[in-house]
Structures are given as C-alpha cells and as structure tokens.
Amino acid sequence: MTCPKSPRTTRYDELDQALHAATGKLTGGLxxxxxxxxxxxxxxxxxxxxxxxxxxxxxxxxxxxxxxxxxxxxxxxxxxxxxxxxxxxxxxxxxxxxxxxxxxxxxxxxxxxxxxxxxxxxxxxxxxxxxxxxxxxxxxxxxSPSNSPVLNPEIISAVTGTKGAALAQGAQNWLEDMTHKLEGSTPDSPLHVGRDIACTPGQVVFRNHLFELIQYSPQTDDVHPEPVLIVPAWIMKYYILDLSPQNSLINWLVGQGHTVFCISWINPTPDMADLGLDDYRRDGVMAALDTVARIVPDTPIHGCGYCLGGTILSIAAATMARDGDTRLASLTLLAAQTDFSEAGELLLFMDESQLAFLEAMMAQAGVLEGKQMAGAFQALRAEDLVWTRAVRRYLMGEVDQTADIAVWNADTTRMPARMHSQYLRSLFLENRLSAGRFAVDGKVIALRDIRIPVFAVGTETDHIAPWQSVYKIGLFTDTEVTFCLTSGGHNGGIVSEPGHRHRHFRIGQRQPGDLYADPDSWLADHAAQDGSWWPQWGGWLARHSAARVTPPPMGAPALGAAPGDYVMIR
Known part of the structure; x- marks a missing residue:
C-alpha cells in the first residue's frame, strides 16, 4: 500500500513524484x-x-x-x-x-x-x-592522511608488525561486509535480543497494531506506588534503554523499587504508510497510559520519554493538561526536544526541497527505510563511524568487537510515510509545538499548560538533540524544571550507568516563577560532578513519589514474556 494521494494530485504530479523518487535513490535521499x-x-x-x-x-x-x-x-x-x-x-x-x-x-x-x-x-x-x-x-x-596506508603511522605499524597479515585480514573483512550488503543481511552476533540484551524479566501486558507494552517484574519487596511509563522513540528499538543487565537503565530502575512499563513500537511495514503523528499519540502514548492506569489504578504515573518519544510524550502531556487529565505525576525528557529552532545538524538535511524528495520516495515505498536514517546519522559523525571504522577494519585488519550498543545500532527501524512527513514538517520545519501552533483534535496545545515537575537530561556532545535545545523546555514552561547535563552523546550519555568510567554531570533546578537563565549562563553556574546521572534521577523520582507499598500485580492477561514479539520484527 502506498501513501494515499491528495485529491488535487494529478498524473502530472505523479510524474514529478516518480522523478523525484528516482533521483532520491541515486542521491541517497538528498x-x-x-x-x-x-x-x-x-x-x-x-x-x-x-x-x-x-x-x-x-x-x-x-x-x-x-x-x-x-x-x-x-x-x-x-x-x-x-x-x-x-x-x-x-x-x-x-x-x-x-x-x-x-x-x-x-x-x-x-x-x-x-x-x-x-x-x-x-x-x-x-x-x-x-x-x-x-x-x-x-x-x-x-x-585525511589518517585514511592513507602510507601516511598513517598506525596502519604502517599494524602492517609491518603482522608482516602483511593485517591487510589480508582487512581484505577478508571487506569481502564479508560487501557480501552482507549485497544480500541485505546482517552479520551474526553472539549477543541475542531476549537472552543477552533486552533481557530484564517482564511480561507483555498489552498489544495493539502500533506497540506492545512491557511490564517488568518487581525486584524488590516493596516499590514506590507511582509506576514509570517509558516512551522510547519510534526511530529506534526500545532496548537502547535495556541493553546488557549491567548497563540497562530499565533494569536499574526496577532494582531501585519502581514499577516500570515500557512501550515497544512495532517496526512498520508499507501497509502502515497512512499512520500519522496523532496515531502515535492516541494509539501509542494514550493507549499505554490507559493500560498502566488499569493495572495500577487511582495512582498518578511518572512519564519518561527518550528522544522523539519525549517529544510525543510532551505533546500528550500538554494535551492532557488542556483537557484536565491529571494522571501524570511527572515528566522526564531524555535527550528530547520540544523546540526545534536549534535542532542540531539534522536540520542540514531538511528544507522544503529536501522534504519533497523524501515524500516522493516514501510515497512509493510507504515507509522511510531504516538504513536511510542510519546513513544520515553516520554522516553526522563520519570521522568515527565511517572513516575511522573503515581504516581499522579494512587497512589494519581489526575485527569489530561485539558490543551491545553496536547490535542495537544495527537493528534499524522503518517509519510510516505520513507520520514521518508530518513530524518533519510540523516540528522540524515549522516548529509548531513551542510556537503555540500545534493542534490536537482541532485545538492548539501549549507547553505552558504543563504543571507537573519536569526532569530534563541533555548530553554534551549530542549531534541529534543539542543540549541547548533540550534545555529550552524551561523557556516554554512555568513549572518546576530540573535540568541535568551529562557527558557523552545522544545514546552514550543516556546509557551512563553508575560505575561507568570518565562520566560527569551538572544539575540544577528552576522553580516556578524563577527568572530564565540562558544555556551558557546555566553552564557557567553549575559545576561538573563526577559519576552517573542515574542516581540523581532516581532520587528525584523518589522525592516525587509517596511511601513505598507492596508491588502491584502483573497485568493480565500476559501476552508473552519480555521483550515480546514486535522487537523481533526486522
């Protein structure tokens, strides 16, 4: 199924669309x-x-x-x-x-x-x-001379030290990668989803056409009464927050005495091309909230959104505030933007011309392929993700070390055509949410209507959601906002478990009515502290929770063990 045509679409428009799509395939969507x-x-x-x-x-x-x-x-x-x-x-x-x-x-x-x-x-x-x-x-x-086998001292040392074996191994690595690329397959990994990663015990307690909801089994005798609902981005598999047990944010959170639920989005197929941004809010976030409220009744819910999951959760929170829905106890935003005027280097790929090419390609395919989005992310860090990797793998003969985050990074997802087009236009191009021009059910919503406490996390070297942009949630709300800036990038800064070496963070709080401080002033006024930001968030959640109680029952009926079925869809 392809995207439905506008009533004004003519055969001439279809010709232009086909040409744009064909050109986009040759230019990588640019x-x-x-x-x-x-x-x-x-x-x-x-x-x-x-x-x-x-x-x-x-x-x-x-x-x-x-x-x-x-x-x-x-x-x-x-x-x-x-x-x-x-x-x-x-x-x-x-x-x-x-x-x-x-x-x-x-x-x-x-x-x-x-x-x-x-x-x-x-x-x-x-x-x-x-x-x-x-x-x-x-x-x-x-x-760069670092890419040359005769100018890079590391390559020279690797080749001479192995008497040329490094180049032979590099050639073998290249042949393996080309074979996988031509076959459209991924290399075998000793790490498996559900066994080594995404393995925090739990059950799928709800499923619809868009997501599965996982409830994690309690690990403590008593828990904070308010459950935590995690909304990951739909451009990634949820288990970036549930990697290996030692660096799983979800596993750590359950171990701190929280009842945790997490959305696992489906990997959409072309027949889902007409799903829109509001479908992800209504049939995703709100359906998950309804399920959590049924399993843990009469109890406010801590909402936590990562990346675009935080954006859609903010939209849902503002809509709930407008409509008098008080089920949220707090809002946590992990590397999530609500204002897109400074949306980072991804804006380099986006204007009306670029969007026209993407829409033409998606109209034919029904989805944006995951490899195309992955290519855009790689281009933002080509020094490390493209050239340095190629040098080490093909010229120095190094074999990629299997890491949990590397397995997750290769597990790409697609995006429905209509949803992705709406997201790029209404948020990236037109910045409607913070400008007060984003409508839900025909009525405009406002971030200023959010009155619950907010905990926002930015990461210092984020190319996707620059921390200065994440920080601006404090500019568009007048509620209690705790902002934490942590070392690392968009993913590595969030996956920053206690004990992780060379980690630091800064943290500060703004109360309702306080004057706004710009990002540079905030940075100058808050000293770096060594360690992980996770305990800071855990303490903040505890302070915004009531006295601990007996863990609630697992939701019924159980639809299967975590991590569920949707995460397995390629």
Missing amino acids: SPHATLAAWADWIGHLSAAPGRQMQLWEKAVQDATTLATDAMRPDPDATPFPPDRTDHRFAHPAWAHPPFRAWAQAHLATQDWWQTAASDLPGVHPRNAERVRFMLHQMLDST
Whole structure:
C-alpha cells in the first residue's frame, strides 16, 4: 500500500513524484537542488567580496608560515592546529612526531581554512553556510592522511608488525561486509535480543497494531506506588534503554523499587504508510497510559520519554493538561526536544526541497527505510563511524568487537510515510509545538499548560538533540524544571550507568516563577560532578513519589514474556 494521494494530485504530479523518487535513490535521499542552492549562494557572495578574498589569502599565507615553522621547530607540548576534542584520528602518539606531525597539521590547517572561508560571509543564508561547511568537512574527511596506508603511522605499524597479515585480514573483512550488503543481511552476533540484551524479566501486558507494552517484574519487596511509563522513540528499538543487565537503565530502575512499563513500537511495514503523528499519540502514548492506569489504578504515573518519544510524550502531556487529565505525576525528557529552532545538524538535511524528495520516495515505498536514517546519522559523525571504522577494519585488519550498543545500532527501524512527513514538517520545519501552533483534535496545545515537575537530561556532545535545545523546555514552561547535563552523546550519555568510567554531570533546578537563565549562563553556574546521572534521577523520582507499598500485580492477561514479539520484527 502506498501513501494515499491528495485529491488535487494529478498524473502530472505523479510524474514529478516518480522523478523525484528516482533521483532520491541515486542521491541517497538528498535533494540536489538544495545542495546546488547552498553552493551557489556561498560562491556567489564570496566572488563579490574582494575584501574577504584578500583576508582568506592572507590567512593562507600565515597558515603556511606557521606550518613551516612548526615543521622546523615543533613544540612537543602544543600544536598550532589542534583537532576538535571529538576528533580522535590523530590521537596516536606517533602523530606528534615527524613526518606524521606535518601531514596531520597540514590537513587540520586546510580544514580550518575552508571552515573559515565558509563562515561569517555577509549575505549568505545561515542554513546555506552551514550546509557548505558540512559538505566541505565531509570532503576533507575523505582526504585525511589518517585514511592513507602510507601516511598513517598506525596502519604502517599494524602492517609491518603482522608482516602483511593485517591487510589480508582487512581484505577478508571487506569481502564479508560487501557480501552482507549485497544480500541485505546482517552479520551474526553472539549477543541475542531476549537472552543477552533486552533481557530484564517482564511480561507483555498489552498489544495493539502500533506497540506492545512491557511490564517488568518487581525486584524488590516493596516499590514506590507511582509506576514509570517509558516512551522510547519510534526511530529506534526500545532496548537502547535495556541493553546488557549491567548497563540497562530499565533494569536499574526496577532494582531501585519502581514499577516500570515500557512501550515497544512495532517496526512498520508499507501497509502502515497512512499512520500519522496523532496515531502515535492516541494509539501509542494514550493507549499505554490507559493500560498502566488499569493495572495500577487511582495512582498518578511518572512519564519518561527518550528522544522523539519525549517529544510525543510532551505533546500528550500538554494535551492532557488542556483537557484536565491529571494522571501524570511527572515528566522526564531524555535527550528530547520540544523546540526545534536549534535542532542540531539534522536540520542540514531538511528544507522544503529536501522534504519533497523524501515524500516522493516514501510515497512509493510507504515507509522511510531504516538504513536511510542510519546513513544520515553516520554522516553526522563520519570521522568515527565511517572513516575511522573503515581504516581499522579494512587497512589494519581489526575485527569489530561485539558490543551491545553496536547490535542495537544495527537493528534499524522503518517509519510510516505520513507520520514521518508530518513530524518533519510540523516540528522540524515549522516548529509548531513551542510556537503555540500545534493542534490536537482541532485545538492548539501549549507547553505552558504543563504543571507537573519536569526532569530534563541533555548530553554534551549530542549531534541529534543539542543540549541547548533540550534545555529550552524551561523557556516554554512555568513549572518546576530540573535540568541535568551529562557527558557523552545522544545514546552514550543516556546509557551512563553508575560505575561507568570518565562520566560527569551538572544539575540544577528552576522553580516556578524563577527568572530564565540562558544555556551558557546555566553552564557557567553549575559545576561538573563526577559519576552517573542515574542516581540523581532516581532520587528525584523518589522525592516525587509517596511511601513505598507492596508491588502491584502483573497485568493480565500476559501476552508473552519480555521483550515480546514486535522487537523481533526486522
């Protein structure tokens, strides 16, 4: 089943749609018009700015002089062009010594020059400038000396140290990956869903066409009376929050004495193309709340949403507040945005032209394939997820270590065409939710209507939901907001169990009526603390819960053991 056509769709529109879809398959879903427009905007303004050209020429001369000076008299304690703190390509000690140092510094200097050339150019649309910088960065990543077997000291050491065996193993790794890609299969893993990961004991207590609801078995003699309902994003399998037992947020939460429920979204197929964003709210979040309220009656519920799950949960919470539904005790948002004006690097892929190409592709397929979304995420961190992995796997002969998060990352999901289009347009492009223009059942909702306590978590290096954007929940509500900023990225920062090394967090609370502090001011006023943020959240939930009671019964009828059936759908 394909997306239903608009009543105004003509055969001419269908022709255009088919052309867009075919072009999108060749470009990986990217609009060539948006790309060309960005380059034309930047080149046109740069060509008409002789002063800026002179400034760039002067910088090139200065950088060349600096590189020459560093090559002749290198400072062992500093480099003139240090990499970003998230760039680990030149972390090996050998890169600090000639001749490798000169090659790395030349690359980083070139990268810095081009980024300067695409920045702060008067007249260029900010979105076009960001796209040009992103594309330049992608192109320069491909030319990095770290990718060359004759320029990278790590590759040279691996090849000579194994007498060429590393290259032979790398060739075998490449052949295996190509075979899996052509067959559309995934490599075998010793970690299995339901046995090694997603293995917290529980039962499926509800199922409809959109999700299964898992209730986890109690692990303590008494529990906090208020249950916790977790709403994960539908662009990922839920078990990012239930990986191995030692780093499972769900397992830890149950062990702290909470009755935990979690939504496991179905992996949609093309016949579900017409499911919309409100279906996920009504038949997803609200149906789950109804089920939890039936199993644990007359008790308020702690709602917790991760990523887009937090966004849809916020929409549900604002709708419930508007309609006088008081079943929520609190709202926790994990790396979840309610304002999309600063939605991170994913905005680079989104405008009307891009959306038209995506909609054309989804109209034919009925869904957005998971591998396409995974490709977009990989592009945001190409240094680590593409080039560094390729170097280590194909040129150094390293075999990927099986990690629970890697298994989850490969377990991609699809998205219904209508829902994804609505989400991109109403939230990403038009930012209706925080602007007070998002309607549910024909009536606008407002985040300011939310009066329950909020606990929001942002992660420092999040490319998908920048912490400054997550933080803005405090700008659009006037309730108690506790904000926690943790080290790590979108996934690693959330999966940050107690005992995880090199973790830190900052935390602060704003009471109703307090003046708003901008993100930079908040950061300056809150010192980093070592450790995991999980105990902070656990303590916050306990403070917003009543005295502990006997665990409630498991919901009936039980429809099968956790993790259920939907998580297994590929």
